[in-house]
Amino acid sequence: MGDEFSILHGLAVGLGVAADPMNLLFCLLGCLIGTLVGVLPGLGPTATMAILLPLTYTFPPVTGLITLAGIYYGAQYGGSTTSILLRLPGEVASVVTVLDGYAMTQKGRGGAALTIAAVGSFFAGTVGTLFIAVSAPYIADAVLSFGAPEYFLLMVLGLIASVILAQGSVLRALAMIMVGLMLGMVGTDLNSGQYRFTFGFYELLNGVDFVPVVVGLFGIADILVALERSVRDDVMPVVGRITSLWPTREEARQAAPAMVRGTLLGMFLGILPGGGAMLSSFGSYSLEKRLSKHPEQFGHGHPAGVAGPEAANNSGAQASFLPLLTLGIPSTATMAVMAGAMFIHGIVPGPRVISSQPALFWGLVVSMWLGNLMLLVINLPLVGIWVQMLKVPYRLLYPIIIVVSIVGVYGVEYSASAVYLTAIFGVFGYLLSKWKCEPAPLVLAFVLGPMIEQYFRRSMLVGRGDLSIFVERPISLVMLVLIIAMMVSIAAPHVKTLRQKAFAE
Amino acid sequence: MSMKIDRRALVSGMGGLLAASQFPTLARADDFPAKDFSFVVPYAPGGMSDTLSRLFGDKFFQITNRRVVNDYRVGAGGAIAANFFKGVKPDGYTALVATNSFFAVIPAVMKVEYDPKTDFTPLMALDSAMVAAVHPSLPVKTMQEFIAYAKANPNKVAYASAGKGGVGHMCGEWLARKAGIQLLHIPYNGAPQAMQATISNETQLVFGPEAYEFIVSKKLTGLALLTNQKRWFKLPDLPTSAECGLAGWAPRSWHTMIVLSKTPEPVKAKMFEIVSKILQMPDIKEKIATVGLMPADEDLATLRKRADSDIAEYGVLIKETGLAAK
Amino acid sequence: MQLSAGNCRSKFLSLTPSLALSLFCVGFGGGAIWIALDYPYGTLTSMGPGFVPTAVAAILVFLGLLIGLGFAKDDGAAAHKAADASTEKSEPEARGIERLLGTGRVMLFILGAIVLFGSIVRGLGLAISVFVLVVLVSYARQRVRLMPTLVFAMAVTIAACVLFVTLLGLETPILPRL
Incomplete structure (x- = not known):
């Protein structure tokens, strides 16, 4: 009872703070900037927040944090736009949205996909915010029951999920996963300090950056393929047409349950500070594809393939505030920038934020919900404007895409080598399309690979070299069983066909 | 007799010549600064270096009416920025926003193009509080008890660091050697992750200023502040390592601003004066305290000695742990 | 043969x-x-x-x-x-050879322009680099007309500078540093 009261009281305090006209204005401003950088491939919310951080020095702390948070979740909304319309993701999360979102655009349902993404994000944002409000005081200790073995198995689950989301040949998808894992190993080995596959380049000591890989494999590669074809056929590609902006009843029916499941999954993964949030969108995609009676429709414009990941992504984004606000542990690079911002404003993120800074904590929570509402209101009418992008002739569109992507890639760390890498991955993506391979599993393996290796080797250190650490811990044991079950269910049909083939010969 | 004098005169004359040829444009400090500054930032926007660079940039503008442009040279743990900085014009208009790693660790663990002893001059020192803290489930309350416990339970205590070769790792190695105990090192991917591991008892020991919040909220037990200087004003009850019987130099981490050693002395002095003036400003003092840093208030000669002693002491640790550049 | x-x-x-x-x-x-x-x-x-x-x-x-x-x-x-x-x-x-030439042209102009951008942006500033980038990538396709391309490149350059430097606060000079 007392708790409920204090949460309601907290929300009331928060509403008072968030509804302050100044805070409302900056929340809106943050959301607008966030939407903008979300739409732009390359320059993501992390870089933008870092760049704009000094502007907030002069604000009161709450206002500064509200603005930055607005950029963060605004980018979650905007991120889906170019993925859906132009097959141009800027972050891990949107890589998955590409699969069915772009397929919907090709079917003329791009507007509907954008609407589904916006509504799904809003639903997830609302539930996610409520979740933060209710569970923040209790969540801290639960989070700590996840150690290295659990994270290792979680990442393995994620890797298996990336096989599920592959559409064509499983063999090709596996090959792409291995290539992704290899790319992830470039850089300095965490445990030994050994430089691996750096070829003497200083720029590679910290590994290959994520943004050049994604922008190259998707954005630049696509342009190369499209232009090559246009040179050959002597016609400029037509980007797409749009029928209705609203989802049909059938589409809405398919999207709704996916949205709910995605929201819950995203929340669970988002609270794990060891890198759960980034699993949320493709975890949700794999879940939907697995649960669906028509998994073969995924990749061909299934609304659940947009609604689930978008919702999971946004609720994961909201939930990832929890480890920061309750433990002082930033779970993502973006949250690390938030932590930096809090420091600058004299607030030390950690277990004492809720009790020592109630106005700040609750103000931030309520502003998140208000921000999500603003974003829904901003984004629904914007759908109509965004789809106009498809009417821009391709000969004008592709140079714009290149400029925005490349300047964005450069702007993340002002690094010329990131620009060169983008070109290299552009060529590689072009080759992959020639070889009929999909880049999505590669990208996911690239992100997960280093974590899988690190968490495994750390588990071995923690367990003093004893593999039984994976079965001795209850959570880890359950996950292990889950993984084995999944692997069997994926492998079974293939083993069967292989055996039939072998017998036939 | 006269020979002797002549030789002395000759030597001093040559010294003067040498100095003159080294500084062909003997800059006069009253002209300085005559144009905008550029700060080389070795780590990504949003981090501590970036933050300090911006804080100081604002104040530089207030004092000198010259702007500061940030020049980001991110990568290789700072080596890219350091190598670039070695090649800039030694006129004092370019400074490197750095840490003591640029003196003691980076040149020892990787191949770089500069000599930290002769090329780089530190203009300030903002010490990070390297607090040693353990998980409260360990039956220890003090550093002495901890050492006894670790001796009785060899290889049972694991410590978390933010990465191999980082200050946290060095602290662990130093403590193990100094106290004659066995500690298992588990590297993490950043300081927050190392803290997380220790509050969840995956590891038992951790070092760093971030421990402060967790000590105050009783999720960790503070053992000592690793230093042979003064206690930390934020945790006045926490003894220093020297007070705990671990006398002498202790691994430390400090933020600094570096100019090239070839910069004309008057310009160096002027830069030092500006930086010192900024460090006295009340709002800067407050911000620096919030982020857990302690200004050391040392003059140029003392700062040089501080850098050199770090180069020597870290050098030994790095060599003994097999981290030195192959 | x-x-x-x-x-x-x-x-x-x-x-x-x-x-x-x-x-x-x-x-x-x-x-x-x-x-x-x-x-x-x-x-x-x-x-x-x-x-x-x-x-x-x-x-x-x-x-x-x-x-x-x-x-x-x-x-x-x-x-x-x-x-x-x-x-x-x-x-x-x-028409294998012609096709290869077409592919070569696309690769050369797109990738060349990107690499060139990377190597000049620090020295020449954002404006010139973006302008060159747009003009070069436009020549990856056939039958490009010079004047409209230059006008278009100018427009994109201005838009990019406003967007990235003014709006998003990227700390990169627009014009060459002298």
Whole structure:
């Protein structure tokens, strides 16, 4: 009872703070900037927040944090736009949205996909915010029951999920996963300090950056393929047409349950500070594809393939505030920038934020919900404007895409080598399309690979070299069983066909 | 007799010549600064270096009416920025926003193009509080008890660091050697992750200023502040390592601003004066305290000695742990 | 003679994606194993930095061999709708050399422009770099007219500078530093 009261009281305090006209204005401003950088491939919310951080020095702390948070979740909304319309993701999360979102655009349902993404994000944002409000005081200790073995198995689950989301040949998808894992190993080995596959380049000591890989494999590669074809056929590609902006009843029916499941999954993964949030969108995609009676429709414009990941992504984004606000542990690079911002404003993120800074904590929570509402209101009418992008002739569109992507890639760390890498991955993506391979599993393996290796080797250190650490811990044991079950269910049909083939010969 | 004098005169004359040829444009400090500054930032926007660079940039503008442009040279743990900085014009208009790693660790663990002893001059020192803290489930309350416990339970205590070769790792190695105990090192991917591991008892020991919040909220037990200087004003009850019987130099981490050693002395002095003036400003003092840093208030000669002693002491640790550049 | 050579080449490039992929996997994996020979291997419970790279690369080589032996064809030939947009539908007859030239032109202008941008942006500033980038990538397609391209490039340059520097606060100079 007392708790409920204090949460309601907290929300009331928060509403008072968030509804302050100044805070409302900056929340809106943050959301607008966030939407903008979300739409732009390359320059993501992390870089933008870092760049704009000094502007907030002069604000009161709450206002500064509200603005930055607005950029963060605004980018979650905007991120889906170019993925859906132009097959141009800027972050891990949107890589998955590409699969069915772009397929919907090709079917003329791009507007509907954008609407589904916006509504799904809003639903997830609302539930996610409520979740933060209710569970923040209790969540801290639960989070700590996840150690290295659990994270290792979680990442393995994620890797298996990336096989599920592959559409064509499983063999090709596996090959792409291995290539992704290899790319992830470039850089300095965490445990030994050994430089691996750096070829003497200083720029590679910290590994290959994520943004050049994604922008190259998707954005630049696509342009190369499209232009090559246009040179050959002597016609400029037509980007797409749009029928209705609203989802049909059938589409809405398919999207709704996916949205709910995605929201819950995203929340669970988002609270794990060891890198759960980034699993949320493709975890949700794999879940939907697995649960669906028509998994073969995924990749061909299934609304659940947009609604689930978008919702999971946004609720994961909201939930990832929890480890920061309750433990002082930033779970993502973006949250690390938030932590930096809090420091600058004299607030030390950690277990004492809720009790020592109630106005700040609750103000931030309520502003998140208000921000999500603003974003829904901003984004629904914007759908109509965004789809106009498809009417821009391709000969004008592709140079714009290149400029925005490349300047964005450069702007993340002002690094010329990131620009060169983008070109290299552009060529590689072009080759992959020639070889009929999909880049999505590669990208996911690239992100997960280093974590899988690190968490495994750390588990071995923690367990003093004893593999039984994976079965001795209850959570880890359950996950292990889950993984084995999944692997069997994926492998079974293939083993069967292989055996039939072998017998036939 | 006269020979002797002549030789002395000759030597001093040559010294003067040498100095003159080294500084062909003997800059006069009253002209300085005559144009905008550029700060080389070795780590990504949003981090501590970036933050300090911006804080100081604002104040530089207030004092000198010259702007500061940030020049980001991110990568290789700072080596890219350091190598670039070695090649800039030694006129004092370019400074490197750095840490003591640029003196003691980076040149020892990787191949770089500069000599930290002769090329780089530190203009300030903002010490990070390297607090040693353990998980409260360990039956220890003090550093002495901890050492006894670790001796009785060899290889049972694991410590978390933010990465191999980082200050946290060095602290662990130093403590193990100094106290004659066995500690298992588990590297993490950043300081927050190392803290997380220790509050969840995956590891038992951790070092760093971030421990402060967790000590105050009783999720960790503070053992000592690793230093042979003064206690930390934020945790006045926490003894220093020297007070705990671990006398002498202790691994430390400090933020600094570096100019090239070839910069004309008057310009160096002027830069030092500006930086010192900024460090006295009340709002800067407050911000620096919030982020857990302690200004050391040392003059140029003392700062040089501080850098050199770090180069020597870290050098030994790095060599003994097999981290030195192959 | 020449024609048939071009034909062969075009066949190699477009008709055997499985073989090309297989070669890539074996080459990439093999190269990685070779490089990783220098890294300490360790054991499963006490891995060195060479363990995982070698294992993953070995699997990649194995997969590459399977793909090369035609195992990927069965489930791979029919599927793959999503990437359809980026794969050829019908291969026009012959004209292999012309096709290669077309591809070469696209690669040269797009990639060359990007690399050039990377190498000049710090020195020449954002405005000139973006302008050059737009003009060059525009020439990747055929029948480009100079004047409209220059006007378009000018517009994109102004928009990019306003967007990135004024609006988003990127700390990069617009004009060359003097």
